[in-house]
Amino acid sequence: MTNRQGRLFAIGSTAVAAILFLVMTLDSHRQFPELTNAENITPEVTHGKDVWHKYNCINCHTLFGEGAYYAPDLTKIAKHRGDPYLHAYMRDPSKFYNEQKHRRLMPKQDLSEKEIKDLVTFLGWVSEVDNQGWPPRPILVTGGMTTPTTMGGEGEITDADAASVTPVDSGSDPRALGEQLFSTAVPTCKACHSLTPGADGAGPSLGGLVTRTKKLLESGDYQGEATDVESYLHESIVSPSAHVVPGDMYSAGSTSFMPASYADSLSEKEIDQLVAFLATLK
Template sequence: MNKRQARYFAIGSTLVATLVFLGLTLDSHRQFPKLTNAQNITPAVTLGKNVWHKNNCINCHTIFGEGAYYAPDLTKIAQQRGAPYLRAFLKDPSKFYDEQRHRRLMPKQNLSDADIDGLIAFLDWVSRVDNQGWPPRPITVTGAGPGAGGMALPQAVVAGSTTPAGASISADADKNPVALGERVFRSAAPACTACHSIVAGADMAGPSLAGIATRTQQTLASPAYKGKATDLEAYIRESITHPSAHLVAGAMYSADGVSFMPNTYEKDLTSEQIGHLAAYLATFK
């Protein structure tokens, strides 16, 4: 290739690259309203965005990967935690974390009820933006209650198999209720792993599920139990579909008589999926 050919090649390549760039830019702007749910930007969402900026939340947290990495990414927090949890947390973070024990530094912002509702609306809008799967992993901050251990979860629990030791998993996992239940545990929306660990003492937004089978027997035998279940599987089903049927006394997993557990699983999961999930959780002795 001589100098003239090289020059023409460079000019042509630049023009082609420029046209591709402009085309992609125009296509992105064309899709922005759909991807960002622009039609759902209500006055409450706008108020919440202003509260977010006014209180410098981005100095510690990230959304869409933008901000500081000192505290958890909040892109999907509204789906992972739910409004009751967020409202109680924003009113008084100290009820969830002990700064001396857990080294949590979330300050009490003294937000008004209107500001809290707006911030939750903003975070809910953020969580519904099509951001191509960001963040790439679930929130793994522990210490959601007074008795929480405040430790980081083992990587095997966060990213690997969550099958409990001793559980019998057949080679034909597609037909094994326990194996199918493990899949539901990791893939439900929101994923159970976003709020629950299977490590004893590693409480998150919800209690650790280690030993749930043993604890359930104690709960069912207690006069304080207010639900309708009579056995382990029924109790687990009830906890999934009607999480406020029985609230754990003294634990920071509910507020004003409402569990922080999402109440949408009965609608979002099939009865068969709930059965598989119950079979899986029943193996945690």
């Protein structure tokens, strides 16, 4: 190749790369409004973003994997924890930690109620952004699971993980289908509940659930309408505030921090399958 041909090749390849970059950039901007639900960017969302920057949340946390890695990524935290939990947590994080056990704590920022409300609204908007599976790895949310998951990582099951699970045949044992739902329902049960007795997280451990439920139903302290273990498990899934588990980590007054969205996101058949699995946790 002569010098002239080399120059022409360099100029041509640069021009092609520049055109491809321009086309991809324009195509990305074309999709941004739909991918980010731009129509849902309210003044509250914008103020919540300002609160995020005002208190330097990014110095410890990440969104979409970007930021500091001292504390968990919060891209989907609104879906995993829900508004009541996030409000209570931001008012006083110390209620959700034990300094000797967890060592590093989130500082109490003394946010106003308006700041908390709008920050939660902002995180809710972030959680609805189509991030196409990014970040691609499971990220541990402190106070959640601390044991390896069946997806080969430590922490929460990501949306990408859920999509990669091989569906169980519809003719399989309902308990097996329920076990799969425990790992793949949205919000993911495994993000808050351990199956190891005594290993409480953002939600109480489910180890020995059946035995504890029987004792609760016989104790006179039960506040709901269930009459047996299966109906209690069903009630706990579709109406978690019917009976509130004591403790600041799990409820605020008469409102459970467990998401109340499963009645809408799961079919009645799926709920029955999940109950069948939970009923095996003697």
